[in-house]
Amino acid sequence: MSSPIHVSTFIPRPSDMPGETSASNPVSRTKRGIADTSKRWPDGIVNIALDLRDNRSKALVIDALREWAHHTPALRFNVVDGKDGDIRITDDEGFQGSWSVVGIDAKDMPLDEPTMHLDRNDDSAVFRATALHEIGHALGMEHEHQHPANTINWDKDYVYRSINESQGWDKDMIDLHIFSTYTGPNVLQTPYDTRSIMHYATYADETIDGQEVPQNYSLSKGDQTIIRTLYTPRRFKGGDADSSANP
Numbered sequence: 001m002s003s004p005i006h007v008s009t010f011i012p013r014p015s016d017m018p019g020e021t022s023a024s025n026p027v028s029r030t031k032r033g034i035a036d037t038s039k040r041w042p043d044g045i046v047n048i049a050l051d052l053r054d055n056r057s058k059a060l061v062i063d064a065l066r067e068w069a070h071h072t073p074a075l076r077f078n079v080v081d082g083k084d085g086d087i088r089i090t091d092d093e094g095f096q097g098s099w100s101v102v103g104i105d106a107k108d109m110p111l112d113e114p115t116m117h118l119d120r121n122d123d124s125a126v127f128r129a130t131a132l133h134e135i136g137h138a139l140g141m142e143h144e145h146q147h148p149a150n151t152i153n154w155d156k157d158y159v160y161r162s163i164n165e166s167q168g169w170d171k172d173m174i175d176l177h178i179f180s181t182y183t184g185p186n187v188l189q190t191p192y193d194t195r196s197i198m199h200y201a202t203y204a205d206e207t208i209d210g211q212e213v214p215q216n217y218s219l220s221k222g223d224q225t226i227i228r229t230l231y232t233p234r235r236f237k238g239g240d241a242d243s244s245a246n247p
């Protein structure tokens with residue numbers, strides 16, 4: 001009975017990284033956006049459970065959460081160890097690829113399943129960047145390279161071939177996560193931004209004009225702006241009985 005759950009993925013592009021896929025996870029073409037306002041968490045506390053291998057991984061994920069938290073005044077992240085939370089992050093090697101359910105679609109996931117998987121990686125910078133990207137999805141962010149105003153001139157035939165070889169994705173998966181662009185009533189967007197953590201790196205041989213977008217490792221100004229817009233507090237707007245709320 002659960003509604004389609006939107007899972008989004010991250011292709012780690014540094015050449016030394018293993019491939020990632022969400023092919024075994026439920027994917028839908030539900031309403032999407034650069035940020036999708038329909039996936040927004042309500043104001044308040046979001047419990048985040050970390051089921052991670054070691055303290056280094058935990059520290060990196062917490063650091064990535066903190067980077068987003070600076071720009072989400074409506075939310076408070078309550079981070080706990082284990083598997084019991086609204087957002088459930090694991091690096092269990094029984095799952096493949098790095099992926100996250102988008103925003104509050106996490107509520108539609110079975111409680112005994114993770115809502116985000118991060119591939120283990122000994123390169124702390126890459127692992128942290130992957131965590132930042134997936135946390136973005138978990139907050140309702142979508143892929144920046146799928147921005148309607150993106151300027152990437154994909155060599156589609158090449159990308160279909162190369163991503164199929166490296167990730168095992170079929171044409172539908174590649175269209176879904178790379179080529180399709182976002183439209184619809186729930187789209188919240190800022191100008192197209194190649195510095196966004198939500199943008200895949202692109203390589204010269206993937207485009208017909210040789211354009212490249214380097215791997216990003218932190219939130220761009222655009223990321224900060226859009227997430228702050230999405231998570232400006234709403235709870236007390238219009239005035240209500242909570243004006244005397246406890247401190």
Ligand SMILES: [Zn+2]
Pocket residue numbers: 008009010011133137143
């Ligand atoms: Zn992604």
